[in-house]
Amino acid sequence: MLWARRAPSLARRGAPWGWARSAASGANSGQPSPESRADSKYRETVLLPRSGFPAQLPGRLQPEAEVELQQKCGFSELYSWQRQRNIKNEFCLHDGPPYANGDPHVGHALNKILKDITNRFHMMRGYKVHYVPGWDCHGLPIELKALSELKETQNLSPMEIRQRAKEFAERAIEKQKSAFIRWGIMADWANCYRTFDRKYEAKQLSIFHKMYDKGYIYQDYKPVFWSPSANTGLAEAELEYNQQHVSRSVYIKFPLLKTPPKLASVIAGCSTVGLLIWTTQPWTIPANQAICYMPDSDYSIVKCANTGECYILAANRVESTAAILDTQFEVISTCKGVDLENGSCAHPTITGKESPFLPANHVTMAKGTGLVHTAPAHGMEDYSVALHHQLPMDCLVDEGGFFTEAAGPELQNKAVLEEGNEAVIQMLQAAKSLLKEEKCVHSYPYDWRTKKPVIIRASKQWFVNTANIKVTAQELLKKVKFIPASAVNRMLEMLDRRTYWCISRQRSWGVPIPVFYHKTTGESLINSEIIENVIKIVEQHGSDAWWTLPVEQLLPRKIAAKVDSHDVLDYVQGQDVLDIWFDSGTSWAHVLEGADQRADLYLEGKDQLGGWFQSSLLTSVATRKKAPYKTLVVHGFTLGEKGEKMSKSIGNVVDPDVVINGGQDHSKEPPYGADVLRWWVAESNVFTDVLIGPAVLSAAKDDINKLRNTLRFMLGNMADFNPETDSIPSSEMYVIDQYMLHLLQDYAKKVTEAYKEYDYGKVIRLLQAFHTRDLSNFYFSIIKDRLYCEEEKDPKRRSCQTALVEALDVVVRSFAPILPHLAEEVFQFLPYKKESESVFRSGWINTNSVWKKPGLEEVVEAACAMRDSFLGSIAGKNALEHEVVIVIDPGLLFELMETLQSEESSSVSQLNEIMMASQTTLLSELPIEMATDENIIKGTFLINLEGGDIREESSYKVIVLPAAKAKCLRCRKYTADSPLSLCPRCTEVMAGK
Template sequence: MLWARRATPLAKPRAPAGAVWGWARWAVSGANSGQPSPESGANSKYRETVLLPRSRFPAQLPGRMQPEAEVEIQQKCGFSELYSWQRQRKTKNEFCLHDGPPYANGDPHVGHALNKILKDITNRFHMMRGYKVHYVPGWDCHGLPIELKAMSEFKEAQKMSAMEIRQRAKEFAERAIEKQKSAFIRWGIMADWANCYHTFDGKYEAKQLGIFHKMYDKGYIYQDYKPVFWSPSANTAVAEAELEYNQQHVSRSVYIKFPLLKSPPKLASTLAGSSTVNLLIWTTQPWTIPANEAICYMPDSEYSIVKCANTGECYILAANRVDSTAAILDTQFEVISTCKGVDLENGSCAHPTVPGRESPFLPANHVTMAKGTGLVHTAPAHGMEDYSVASHHQLPLNCVVDESGVFTEAAGSELQNKAVLEEGNEAVIQMLQAAKCLLKEEKYVHSYPYDWRTKKPVIIRASKQWFVNTANIKATAQEVLKKVKFIPASAMNRMLEMLDRRTYWCISRQRSWGVPIPVFYHKTTGESLINSEIIENVIKIVEQHGSDAWWTLPVDQLLPREVATKVGSHDVLDYIPGQDVLDIWFDSGTSWAHVLEGADQRADLYLEGKDQLGGWFQSSLLTSVATRKKAPYKTLVIHGFTLGEKGEKMSKSIGNVVDPDVVINGGQDHSKEPPYGADVLRWWVAESNVFTEVLIGPVVLSAAKDDLNKLRNTLRFMLGNLAGFNPETDSIPSSEMYVIDQYMLHLLQDYANKITEAYKEYDYCKVIRLLQAFHARDLSNFYFSIIKDRLYCEEEKDPKRRSCQTALAQAFDVVVRSFAPVLPHLAEEVFQYLPYKKERESVFRSGWINTSSVWKKPGLEEVVEAACAMRGSFLGSIGGKNPLEHELVIVIEPGLLFELMETLQAEETSSVSQLNEIMMASQTTLLSELPVEMATNEKSIKGTFLINLEGGDIREESSYTVIVLPAAKEKCLRCRKNTAHSPLSLCPRCTEVIAGKWSI
């Protein structure tokens, strides 16, 4: 506000706003001490005539009272029926937030709280604004983590059949769902909890297979033998979204030489006469050397032929890697010649450990010069880029590593049965050393992919899998994605880059707990059998019986005889059902087809963590674009991860894990882990900058509790001063209200507009900042301190008092509705204490903030802010002393500023004018020139104020002088202002108020 910029900062109130509930505390509210002074007989005599706040709304709910009160509010205010109620409303406006399914494999945690509460704030806001909210909670129920946990509960897990594993996994998932659901309900999440979606439901699985069917018919799904990320610890293929990268992984990197076998024609003359020439290679995965089929170079880069000072051998490597490589190998290289990479064409070298194998030199754009030697060892079975090179040049794709990450017999007797990441790696290094091709081995710390489930390293391994050809989808997907709104906007580029790198999507998993890929294999030849008729038949069976039917029904029911006959098979019994299941990202990525309603089947919003840019956001986009060329969402909101309050990852070993249940209900020792209730958890979510990492811990939660208590105090003050007031009969028209009350309505409308915009932009951190600034600064520190005298000491039904009660009623309504989506329990609780509510109306069933355009008045700001500038000068000059012990003389030169102040005080001197009320002094005198008789030793503050009206058309800077004098009169025994004529009498205002009530 302007007064905050132009004036000296306002003096802090002597007692917390809303905390003045007893005569004694009110009587000394201007004193420096917060302790009440002894009451005199005269003081107590007028106690009953002062209209102090009256409300049963508690300022705090200590201990277990807070969580218990919230549970009671949920029951009393119909939290469980709210979603169904709003779905039945007749409105054309609908808002759809599609719930990304949390994984059903563990207890609820703060990551769940962050995500679900953000969604609930969003839904409640839209519901209050009149939208019919569509929100169906769901759970991701298949996959390896659930399968492993279910199997870990049984000693003979390895002997379990597929159906036993599936049954145990489903039971485990169902238990996790119930735990999580109970927590979500307790957090106040609005939904129809009796009708959620689960990826193991038969109808859901059938819809999923329907999307698979459409993608298969369009040619996007195919089977191939190619390298994929493979988890030896879990014996299955994994998707890129299922990886987490260990930044401290240590690899055994090696520098090795590949002896030149065939000189490149363009370098033949240069190399002639050189006795020994080698290509110099660096790799962090020595175990892949037995699978080497080529050496790749960058065609446009410079390469050097160098001579080693130590051995006299010649090496070929990138020109800009010569010096660094020589330093690493502790030698010196003499550059004999330099050439372009393209000059290496048609050369080859001998494999260092496989006698007779020739490795050709091949151009490739994936070669980088940042590390290594600028020449890349290429093993097509163990690298994505390597595979691309192999496909282009028709190289062999031989994988000598099995599903357990162990060398097979094809790798040779020296390597057979050795784990490639352990003793197999060591054996290869020993073989290189024996062949005298190992130049150096060193430990190399780098980022390396781990299986996010088992927390162990993965490898890249060629195997026969089912894929989605994303290369043919991603161009359309990227164009579609550019039309989606991203919050924050920077996330769009990250997702576009991820899509750009993705050429295929491996969708098959070697597990039992999931949706089967509807394919059959010939018992003898291993050939696959899949077509539209087969898929359609499986969809019908799954819709009726669920996916268990794949493992329980006989093959002749799963594969109709007429289908097998059409493809030339003599008997369906020649086939067996495939045992691979669909990737769980395909499971969840098809949720839009099952959950979203209407022909469009598009959600207004998906809201998830940043990991979903490569996960659910992407799989949902790819399946939707592949089948109907559009995104399933209009807006994506992306939040960060939860961390400890020092910015560290949560870990049981560190002891910084925050359990939402403990936050709400307290831990074993309430002195260390007090019960805060769900609204503190919700406040933490809303006040955090969720677009970065979100910190939580004891200090953060304690601060959130303090913030809520301050808010409760503000609400309590308003409730207490609305006692005996009915807006329908007692409200004052805004045009007749005190200027300061009109100004509060003016601020309310501005606040309401800003709050609404912040909600629309999903900027809940800004919502909290606006709320705190408004209730603490504009209301408590500013407005309440000004109107207390009028509220407490005027006659109960006096229009002057009704004026500020009218403003308070509006302020209360606006403030409560503004935080209701964030703090539903507090909003409903405080609404129950409204003295003028005939029925206990729900905040959420009565709409969003309602303001009036008449609250915004031209010139109103200038009047109040000019007065506040002078008020700030006065309060700043008395150094925290009681302003009621002073009277003021304000001198303003004739002009517009003087005229504005005259609207607040028509008479020259007053103790009851609107100007004096704003000043908070006992008496104010308004003059246009300095009095001749004014003593020179009086405190005098000079200042200027710039008036800016009608968009700058009227601008006038006026000077003013505020003269501060000791109050000349005595303290009134009732209102405590220095306006009485004698120490034992009341001031004229108080005398008039209590006249006729009882004898003095």
């Protein structure tokens, strides 16, 4: 129908929707026709929609309108308002702290908006939301960025570094906070937590204290992931793996020195024998202490066709290794790995050094030679072997990744990953031990901040013994709800692989490990009293005190005296700081309230399965044997539109500020406002990686505009309606209006369940299906005639207005957590609200159980089946130009249709309204004059009532005829007696006007 079209001139003035255009004949002749003059005469009598709510805002106005709404609707006060409510039920979402080292990006937007949707939903449902936003403020990346702003950094003291780093973190926090507020994130922004706050640091050290007292924290000399580019140890969570890393892999022979007794007779005939080794890290060869084999695997003694030398290697690696070395191996004998026992070989580059053969379960047969070069200072499994067999664990590499003096003059001061690697290869070649060098492309760990390769290097560090915690942690984790459910297995696997956690870092910017070292012996001094004293000082002065106060204040004499006879001044403060994962992993102790101190939800990206989720779990389990969370929601990362990583060089980086306010060229980067950003987050499948780009954002904008049109229609048809005085009881409403309430209740139930499951993509799908299919395409098209052309206060019109009020309320509340700006904007335009009330202060969707009526679906859906038959037969034509005859044999289906039309023929019945024809005739038998198959559409409908107790399939016939009467000049139905008169319905409405 034309009613919903908007005349452009009227639209500019904020006037009602457009009505009928002039008849074509009158427009062409320059003189209005009689019909056109009549159109004009009755135009003002039609009750067209009226609302100032815009169908869409020009892009440049959208950001301004949102900021104005935030101020007008009290966005900044909403969190404190809901906290003050007298409500028992509380929902706690513990905010994982974003890193305070840069500008806000779309990854922040994805995370913070997901959290905000969650919090707003729970708040509307009547929960008191506990959400304290926070920032992770310590660590190397902040330190490096802060120092990069300075020209000279060599001679800076720890306190100068700390001051610079803190200032940098504070600036980053303010930038991010402003962005989060602009996105509409509900929180108490005046009371956030920051990991450099002294109360936070003191609480963190108290967790360290508890873990130390329970024996979980210890100091040891072990191999750890080490970043030469950052001069510090790293935890596994601080690694990222480069799948395209290229290593210089080598095949080496270790000359047999001591023949294993069980192989003496076999090897006796060989002139020279060597063990074949393959490694991707040649620089570790100088640190070799042993060769490991798999006891139960088969090994072969082979003779090389090229050189005549004999080699030992795994039996199933013979052919592949020979091919790589471009030779052929003749198998002389095969034995079990255990037969290598008590043998040894000579070190290829260090004269006089012997490397024993040792059994080990970590030896793999998938690649290499089945014999593993073992350097305890540079490998986790190697370290375990060395510990068991009491091998030396000397590290020949310093903190910068350079060979030390102990490595010898040929290697000293050479970077192990560069010229040091080359030097070792040259030494192997000179010793005639290098059989092959080739490039190996493989996955290799990089420092996630400096983006440079790491090494494994033994050093003295502080550790958490996770081996003694993880069994309990894994059991508790199985009781946590994971969304998606598959994430629990990934986290359990990560925990299983973690035998210890290195928590010390060799930096200045962080919370100090409260330990003192003897100046002469280097022995460490730490106990409960020392830790307690440091906690009190940090609580009062912050962690800067570790570097500013004298040692005698940090380590009181009475405490030192209890330990040994040394003087306090014989000690110096340790310079290591705690791993930032320990910083953030203790946030539950500072932020969560109540005796239980457990959050209902942690919601973060998938990288936190090995990061914050894990460090929080380990610290909580170690100190109180419970998980700090009940549910974990894990989302993916943000990628470009084609699924590629975002990169400035590619030019696909999406800046949230540009999304909201537009770029320099609005034709290329239009301003969308925050709600488009929020829609993108909600509609995405966040449980995988999430794509964003111009096409995605433009589509989101279009989707919101379609929703705005639906909302505008409902608002426009409420201008003369007051729900308190004009509503119709549901039992007296038109059946189609009752059916809409029925659909509303079903929609509300499904939407609520989707929110509960954190499936916001499903919420969007339900919303789009409901507002486009059920409302715009179906319901609105049916009720327009009744809305526009019935008398203003007629109960028939009030009936559909009652349904529209309920539909608008349900729909707006259903998307309010996702689109808070749009929801509040709609509430500003409600014509029946005396004082504009915030949608968020008035609760969740409120439906009525009486809306769900047995049999209602059968009545409407049966009528709609016949309607579809009718409309399908006149595709592209005006339904009002036709009459419909429906023939149904006597029975249940006929009785159902009679509830919609009691008389035989009608142009104003509920059945005719659904059919959208000018007149509908309902018959129980086919008239003789119509008994021709040419115009008859046949169909069947299955009635299913009372849970299947009543089932009846009935057939029907639909006959479509041209309308017999003239078009009414007011309502456009073909129900008038003459071209210049009104139909009986419009005549009655116009009586006295």
